[in-house]
Amino acid sequence: MQLFYDDIDEPGLNTLSVYRQKQGGYEMLRKALAMTPEAVLEELQASNVRGRGGAGFAMGRKAAFLPKGDMDKYLVCNADESEPGTFKDRELMQKNPHLLIEGMAIAAYAVGANRAFIFIRGEYMHPADILEAAVAEAKDAGLIGPNMLGSGVDLELWVHRGAGAYICGEETALLDALEGKRGNPRLKPPFPALQGLYRGPTLINNVETLMNAPIVLRMGGEAYAKIGVQGSTGTKVVSVSGCVRRPGNYEIVLGTSSREIIEGLAGGPPEGRKIKAWFPGGSSAPVLPGTDEYLDLPYDFDSLAKAGSMLGSGAIIVVDDSIPIVDVALKTAMFYRHESCGKCSPCREGTNWTVKMLERIDNGEATPMDLDIMASVCDQIMGNCLCVLGDAMAMPVASMIKHFREEFEAHIEAARERADLGAAVQTVNRDSHAGQEDMLAPTGADPTAAVV
Amino acid sequence: MAIDPTQVRRFAHGSRVPGWDEAADLTKDPAVVPDPATTPVPDDLRDEIERYMVRYPDVRSASIPSLHAAQRKHGWCSPTAIEQVACVMRLTPAYLVSVASFYDMFATTPKGAHDVYVCTNISCSLLGADRIYEAMLSAAGDDATLNVRGFECLGACDIAPMASVDGEYVGPLEESDCQTVVDDLRAGRPVLPAKQLRFRPKAETLPLENEKAPE
Numbered sequence: 001m002q003l004f005y006d007d008i009d010e011p012g013l014n015t016l017s018v019y020r021q022k023q024g025g026y027e028m029l030r031k032a033l034a035m036t037p038e039a040v041l042e043e044l045q046a047s048n049v050r051g052r053g054g055a056g057f058a059m060g061r062k063a064a065f066l067p068k069g070d071m072d073k074y075l076v077c078n079a080d081e082s083e084p085g086t087f088k089d090r091e092l093m094q095k096n097p098h099l100l101i102e103g104m105a106i107a108a109y110a111v112g113a114n115r116a117f118i119f120i121r122g123e124y125m126h127p128a129d130i131l132e133a134a135v136a137e138a139k140d141a142g143l144i145g146p147n148m149l150g151s152g153v154d155l156e157l158w159v160h161r162g163a164g165a166y167i168c169g170e171e172t173a174l175l176d177a178l179e180g181k182r183g184n185p186r187l188k189p190p191f192p193a194l195q196g197l198y199r200g201p202t203l204i205n206n207v208e209t210l211m212n213a214p215i216v217l218r219m220g221g222e223a224y225a226k227i228g229v230q231g232s233t234g235t236k237v238v239s240v241s242g243c244v245r246r247p248g249n250y251e252i253v254l255g256t257s258s259r260e261i262i263e264g265l266a267g268g269p270p271e272g273r274k275i276k277a278w279f280p281g282g283s284s285a286p287v288l289p290g291t292d293e294y295l296d297l298p299y300d301f302d303s304l305a306k307a308g309s310m311l312g313s314g315a316i317i318v319v320d321d322s323i324p325i326v327d328v329a330l331k332t333a334m335f336y337r338h339e340s341c342g343k344c345s346p347c348r349e350g351t352n353w354t355v356k357m358l359e360r361i362d363n364g365e366a367t368p369m370d371l372d373i374m375a376s377v378c379d380q381i382m383g384n385c386l387c388v389l390g391d392a393m394a395m396p397v398a399s400m401i402k403h404f405r406e407e408f409e410a411h412i413e414a415a416r417e418r419a420d421l422g423a424a425v426q427t428v429n430r431d432s433h434a435g436q437e438d439m440l441a442p443t444g445a446d447p448t449a450a451v452v
Numbered sequence: 453m454a455i456d457p458t459q460v461r462r463f464a465h466g467s468r469v470p471g472w473d474e475a476a477d478l479t480k481d482p483a484v485v486p487d488p489a490t491t492p493v494p495d496d497l498r499d500e501i502e503r504y505m506v507r508y509p510d511v512r513s514a515s516i517p518s519l520h521a522a523q524r525k526h527g528w529c530s531p532t533a534i535e536q537v538a539c540v541m542r543l544t545p546a547y548l549v550s551v552a553s554f555y556d557m558f559a560t561t562p563k564g565a566h567d568v569y570v571c572t573n574i575s576c577s578l579l580g581a582d583r584i585y586e587a588m589l590s591a592a593g594d595d596a597t598l599n600v601r602g603f604e605c606l607g608a609c610d611i612a613p614m615a616s617v618d619g620e621y622v623g624p625l626e627e628s629d630c631q632t633v634v635d636d637l638r639a640g641r642p643v644l645p646a647k648q649l650r651f652r653p654k655a656e657t658l659p660l661e662n663e664k665a666p667e
Contacts, residue, residue: 125619164556180512241609248655
């Protein structure tokens with residue numbers, strides 16, 4: 001079953017006329033405006049759609065947190081898709097921009113917001129051009145703007161381009177960036193629903209989440225909730241990349257087996273190769289080994305959380321057995337070091353030292369004890385910062401050490417031999433590290449929380 | 453021993469710690485909001501910035517779009533560019549420098565006119581992005597009009613390894629494509645039209661690739 005991808009390649013779907021003709025465009029907005037905002041909100045809550053950006057928080061519940069009343073409220077669409085491995089919003093926005101605009105108009109009406117912004121990452125120039133053209137078209141047709149469709153409700157909507165910073169996918173950093181500042185995360189609470197953009201109540205949702213709004217209204221919330229599995233309703237666009245034969249976006253019903261996505265839809269790894277590890281939800285998600293136990297997991301929010309990882313932004317990165325896991329850990333850690341905004345010390349310093357320790361491993365200067373130090377650094381980052389960027393490095397790196405410790409140790413030994421440093425002290429007394437094994441498991445932080 | 457203590461890299465001030473890139477000049481007074489009477493601003497730039505300013509309840513929100521406009525006009529966020537934006541928006545230059553220096557797409561030092569961002573993040577690097585980056589650097593040579601740099605995930609792992617050439621996403625790249633990219637840019641042609649992402653249909657309609665592994 002596909003809600004987004006069936007006719008996404010329809011020529012001209014990004015124009016208003018084709019969108020209206022093929023998908024009954026903006027009829028759901030008309031329907032919403034005829035209902036009360038409370039009724040629209042109830043439909044969204046009944047659908048049980050969970051956020052598609054990373055944290056997986058129920059969209060309807062988040063919207064219901066906004067206070068009632070006629071103060072200035074804001075709707076922000078998070079289109080700063082920067083999570084490595086994720087590229088679903090790009091394709092959705094580029095091919096079907098009006099669905100997003102309609103979804104935003106519906107969500108804004110439901111929460112009583114009359115100013116909305118689409119914060120799109122600066123690198124997405126082509127999708128941003130298409131969105132801007134679509135917004136202009138919708139404004140000219142009177143679909144959004146003052147007095148939407150003659151209902152007396154106003155909505156001002158602008159596309160705001162960012163300038164290249166991963167941290168701006170974090171909702172409060174995004175708000176700072178939208179206010180024209182450096183993108184630093186804010187202390188929570190207060191949550192954006194109470195005090196967000198310009199200190200007003202703000203609803204922030206991912207592109208794909210907002211695109212679900214018109215679909216929920218068309219199907220009815222209860223009918224929508226029947227798609228998928230308990231706790232994970234609806235369909236999800238999954239970005240599959242890395243060592244697979246056909247990388248790309250695939251729309252699946254939540255609860256489909258992970259093997260079906262990786263080996264069925266994406267074609268699995270190249271011939272003769274095996275899946276060594278995979279990130280189930282972008283590079284911030286703890287990695288899972290490519291064993292049957294994990295590959296047979298249903299792809300939904302709760303199953304992946306129970307297996308010690310997370311669905312995150314729905315981006316599967318496949319690593320095959322030709323790639324050394326240390327290289328994967330180093331690339332991942334270097335990314336977070338570069339993107340750490342520097343506000344909180346555990347993240348700023350922890351990401352930096354993790355990179356240095358991984359480089360030591362590659363240079364043959366490390367001993368197996370460095371793995372324990374690295375795990376303890378990861379442990380001290382988790383849960384100790386304003387946002388989860390640091391956790392987003394700690395979780396995958398700690399999980400790689402947990403699942404592939406033997407390979408790390410072999411890599412250390414081989415590198416030491418290359419560097420002619422002699423064997424490291426082999427016998428680490430594990431008993432004297434009692435309790436430290438637990439550090440390797442990413443238990444310190446809520447695995448469902450993530451930067452987009 | 454692999455490590456020779458005399459070979460430890462030291463920075464200009466003798467320390468192993470890099471320190472600040474550029475020291476602040478403590479004898480200078482902080483720059484104030486530029487005086488419109490003495491700060492010439494090109495009309496088109498002023499118009500564009502003012503159009504951005506009216507979109508938001510707080511004019512500061514326009515700083516990122518305005519810096520984009522100034523960078524397009526001046527080639528980089530030069531002191532002149534920053535001063536002009538500051539003058540129109542009635543902000544201090546220091547505030548705008550703090551914003552410009554935070555974001556990867558703003559250059560606070562002179563750069564080439566054409567941006568070639570080669571993605572070197574995880575999905576692309578699994579498929580050989582580092583070799584593509586090297587090849588792109590050597591194809592560009594010492595051409596100062598090309599700003600070739602490695603970049604974090606650009607959100608196009610379906611065409612990995614890929615690059616963004618003046619905003620146009622192209623991939624999957626082979627090492628031999630890098631020279632074509634550079635030639636296309638120099639000739640002012642569309643870059644690698646056959647590999648542009650904007651024309652890629654949804655993945656399900658594409659054939660499976662038989663061999664994708666890097667050698």
